[in-house]
Amino acid sequence: MKLQHAAILFSLVVFKPDLALSASSEGICESQLPQAIAEITERPELRRSRWGIAIEPLAAKGDRPIYDREGNRYFIPASNAKLLTTAAALQTLGANFRITTSVYGPESADPDGVLSYIRIVGRGDPSFGEAQMRSLASQLRDRGVRQITQAIAHDGYFPGSPIHPNWEWEDIQAGYGAPVTSLIYRQNAVELTVYPQAVGQPLRLAWTNPAEAGNWQVENRTTTVETDGKEWLQLSRDFAKQTVILSGQLRAGSPPEDVAIAVGDPTQHFLENLQRIFAEEGIRVLRVTSSSEKITEETEIAKTLSPNLVELVQEVNEDSNNLYAEVLLRSLGVATNEATNSAIAAGLNRLKTSLTQLGVDPDTYQLGDGSGLSRQSLVSPQAFVQTLRAMALSPNGSLYRESLPLGGSSGTLKWRFRETPAFGRVRAKTGTLTGVSSLSGYVDNEEYDTLLFSIMVNQSERSASILRGAIDEIVVLLSTLKRC
Structure with missing residues (x-):
């Protein structure tokens, strides 16, 4: 799934928690x-x-x-x-009830540890992240797999658009409005933490998942202000390219703020992280691709389960x-x-x-x-x-x-x-x-x-x-x- 929209932006304003509400304990009739x-x-x-x-x-x-x-x-x-x-x-x-993510393929690798293919079938586990991906790789490694010629991601479990037709544009580009797909990795969003620095310096950005840093360009239009200055943040993204635009200001010494942005192509995002994590676990994946076809009569060789x-x-x-x-x-x-x-x-x-x-x-x-x-x-x-x-x-x-x-x-x-x-x-x-x-x-x-x-x-x-x-x-x- 690819979004073909040019230069569509969204804004996310970060609010501080409310002050405590005080009231009498006497009660009324x-x-x-x-x-x-x-x-x-x-x-x-x-x-x-x-x-x-x-x-x-x-x-x-x-x-x-x-x-x-x-x-x-x-x-x-x-x-x-x-x-x-x-x-x-x-x-x-x-x-x-639990949600299963399955890997199907040949029951065993060849003598050199090579599998010709695997099929990854998602059923919408929203909790699926790095730990689950490493679990799949570990299960395959225990079967003697050292190389996979092709990994095919099947993302057709939920029929219809992953982007809700009733949601507003600024919402579907924010992390809280990420597309809903069968294969989800880290909630289909990219998370960053923004830190104030010395007064006059731009805010420092840290990627929650450092592996994402190389996939995005960042335009940092922020500054750190005095302790009595107004605080605000606006996070934007451009769907025509992988660009994050951060504007706003935080006070010097104030706590960091977490922000998130929706990924444009969740299935590709899943596969890129599969290829990276499998390599770190000792399994080389030569090619990755996606399919919406349903799986029939395949052998399940690895799986993870969501929380209940x-x-x-x-x-x-x-x-x-x-x-x-x-x-x-x-x-x-x-x-x-x-x-x-x-x-x-x-x-x-x-x-x-x-x-x-x-x-x-x-x-x-x-x-x-x-x-x-x-x-x-x-x-x-x-x-x-x-x-x-x-x-x-x-x-x-x-x-x-x-x-x-x-x-x-x-x-x-x-x-x-x-x-x-x-x-x-x-x-x-x-x-x-x-x-x-x-x-x-x-x-x-x-x-x-x-x-x-x-x-x-x-x-x-x-x-x-x-x-x-x-x-x-x-x-x-x-x-x-x-x-x-």
Whole structure:
């Protein structure tokens, strides 16, 4: 797969974590909650934003909502969409599901240690990286292989385009919007760390994988500024050539920043690293090529397995990993065993079937992808509350809940709810796009046991930090809510 686009650029702005939210631990009565929420949402800087909120006690079984504000209306969910994808994956694929990457070929090498060919078949393992590649090489070396005449990468497991048609151009070129392919190496992205130096000097770039350095040209348009200067970074790439353009500035003495950019040709990227790593492991690969043909009646001579689905779901929900989410969606599509030209479409159909069987109203959402990066996804707060309830009452309930970030402690909530009554009591999925902020999940409460909530803000011109702060204030209220 090659992208034939000229000089298309994307930008990635790096934001600093929010400051801790402070609040009283006294709590309010349920009858006071509507007014307390209104005092937050009707502030001058927020009143033009569109709010969707649904709050219910888990024990109420949906018949007594505590609070509802446009709970049945559609909103762009951002990464809250991952709640639906991971719920369907756990229910359909099972907690022990793993993704296999296989090597097929002759059962043994010739007396000189030469194999005429190998076929590498990927099934979308998003965790596949250097360790897995070295494992494949080690397994072949143990069979006496010292040279491979031709390595053929089969990348046709997921039918349809690896680039999501609903994603925006700047997203599909960023590391968080990398193409989704059957053969994935290091999440189909190139990672760099940017370090400040002395004031006036350009920032120093370090490749996470030093082997990538020779494949890219770098235009460094950065500088290190005084400790009171403004910090910003903009990472761009040119698809007409392998060029990374970094602009911006960091303060002297500030921590380094990690940035990532999507690779243009994932299959070629996989093969280049296969050839390099196999050589380091003592196996020379003379030629590499790719194919989309399916493998039939071949002998598997090496393989690796992904972590089980529980760990994959943890990565999706805790760290909001888009690539992992999209792999799970496509895996749902392939699991249908239906003839289709789009694993995305098949996955979305299977997702809806699975959630309907759980009891989620199919008319309460319309997904455009599995990760929430698409602005064509529309979900109501009620859809999230129904999903949270259904999963809490399912055999996978504890696995699902524990996959969500813990307020003040882990994942995308690590820096939120610290020094508040909600610290350590919120398990929820975050979501952020320009003009969109969302948070849906579970809140532990002494009087209600567990509260289910979904809070979404759309059509806002305010910064992500302002929107997150307002949402967090509402959640803090829920953590100490009283029946009175």
